[in-house]
Amino acid sequence: MSEVIAIRDPWGKATTGKLAMWLFIIMDGLSFGGLLIGGAALRLSMSNWPEPGLVLNIPLTAFNTFLLICTSFTMVMALNAIQKGDQKGLKNYLAFTMAGGIAFLGIQVYEYSHFFLGNETLTQHLAEAGFVGASNFVPSTGTYAAVFYATTAFHGLHVLSGVIYIACILYAANKWNYTSAQSDKVEILGLFWHFIDLIWIFVFTVIYLI
């Protein structure tokens, strides 16, 4: 029993920080899973669930989805840039990504405000969807609204934290002159950002499309 056995690391060359981010992503995915499955369970028990697109604006959100996918692309380009040691490219692409994230949030706020303030078209659509007499679409309008707001707001907060996270990395990259040696920090940021993007595909499908 006295021979030394070196630890054969089963996780390849991944850094400690990257492993932690993967673990966090799994945990966060379980939170989203709880919300999505909970929403689905409530939906299954209901006889009337509004048709897709009746209340929610699918084209607008489809554009938002496209925007978020584009930011995933710019995030990959940012990582690619810093791996080549291109600091300017890193900053530019991170700034693009951040702008995309802010635009996504802006469109979401526009969508929410539209629902909160209400107008005649919305009232008419709400009546068609079964919410007769509702003048606006707020969390207390019904279980449909509650599920919509819980899931999209939870995701929106993730985008917000992602934007703040990008801002921090952008600040650090500027202050400490990131080189390819620090590309790991950008890669970990990228993992989180891609996760937000991926989970949005689920949220968009479950909440808006089906």
Place this chain on the structure above:
Amino acid sequence: MSEHHEQSFWSKYIFSLDHKVIGKQFLWLGLFFVLFGGFQALLIRWQLAYPEQPVPWWLLGDILFSDTGGIIDPDKYNALFTMHGTIMIFWAITPLLIGAFGNFVIPLQIGAPDMAFPKLNMISFWTMVLASIVLLGSYFLPEGTAAGGWTSYPPLSSPVGGIAGEGQTLWTLALTLAGTSSMMGAINYIITVVRLRAPGMTYFKMPLTVWGLWLTSILNAIFVPVIAAGLILLLMDRTIGTQFFISGGLATVDGGDPLLYQHVFWIFGHPEVYILILPAWGIVSDLLSVFSRKPAFGYKVTAIAMTTVASLSMLVWGHHMYTTGMSPLLGKSFMFLTLLISIPSAMFFFNWLGTLWKGSIKFDPPMLFAMSVMWVFGIGGLTGLYNATITADIYLHDTMFVVGHFHYTMAASVLFGSFAAIYFWFPKMFDRKMNPFLGKLHFWVSFIPLNYVFFNMMVLGYGGHHRRIYDPSNYDFLKPMMWLNEYITWFAIALGLAQLIFVYNFIHSMLKGEKAEANPWGAATLEWTLEAPIPHGNFETVPTIYNGPHEYSNPKVKDRDWISQSEPISS
């Protein structure tokens, strides 16, 4: 991480990044809340034994219940059992075993300089402090703190038709914060064990304490995010007018479902009981070996059995919900899976007996507490079978039988596991020894009343005593058992008083105890190779691991009956 430099008071003791200091911070937090929650238990017991009689001055009756002349009114009673459960589970046991010993022991036992993410560790503790402030703040609300039971089932926790006041809102917020703290801890512990083990420390050379804490962290990482989602929905129900968990006459819209909350709660809640007890199992497995001076019997089987229990615990939440109108087919599946857990549990239980078998047992205080865990967990586990069986559970559900059962498994096992851990690692934490005589006295005056209290709760429950009734003397069928309620209360008070011995011993030993040598127990794990005080960064040179964690009485080792994990055995 391992540089030694002068630190200011604030960075050394308050916002410390050192896992040993953070472990002690969690220990203080946990000990405070153990006493706080225990005191509430005594008030509950007083009401059950002497319903609507003034609480005596030595239980602070005239201060706490001054407006009702010392009598606990029903609302306060509800708040008492709610907060007793909440505090004991999330603010006492979790910080004690996972926060304190997870932090203190994991890096030392695997030969790491610190946790993988020291800053995250510090933030985890201060998030817990924030959660504590929110929780304690709820006591100062005009309508008092949460009172919907520790499970906070809707509609008890609903904004309409539930308990009045915003105590429940703060409860939900505090629990979400405590969960955030747990999640940060879980990431840290898992990555630390995966990444920072010293050379040679393979998974099957890790002490079982580390195994237990690691599995606990994995369960925490999987299930706390789920309950966080549920708590967010509950918080939305309470603050912005959604109705996820409200239905029937209370609801103004269709579609809400209180059962959904129960599912989400128990998907987390059942693994939670294993989250609480896995560290205790690990600690007991190691301690039995140390004090029997024998290698742990079936080390690998114990580790694998604990992993199996952790895996099965994910699939059995429905056994908390047999009486909710669940389909019989589903109920039977949950029953089968629940009963299946007894197999791996029995495996490591018999391994514990195998460790003791023909050992030269030393009855030091840590060993007494470790052995008592076998007793209380044995009773708790066996009575669990009655609750797991649908036919018996439909009768026993929501009675004091369930209360007795889960106090045996969660309260008694975990509390005695914590005491074992405190008595065992105290010399390493504070460089001084605890008084062994007071330790043994503390054990006997705790162990006997504790069994009297919890066993008789099961007797009461078998007689039909419901768990949350305010005044049992209102029910004819419970009147003949009131004497039992009184006896339980007096033994509970004895149990409470016994803890004063512990408090005295703890504080006195910490300040004036005898100086401890590096390895007072003759234990083989890595933390005992370090001389006090252990510097920030722990190991001068990274140790190399040659042996398993339980090398006791190895015939190849000549002059003593143990050899450290980092010493090669010369043959």
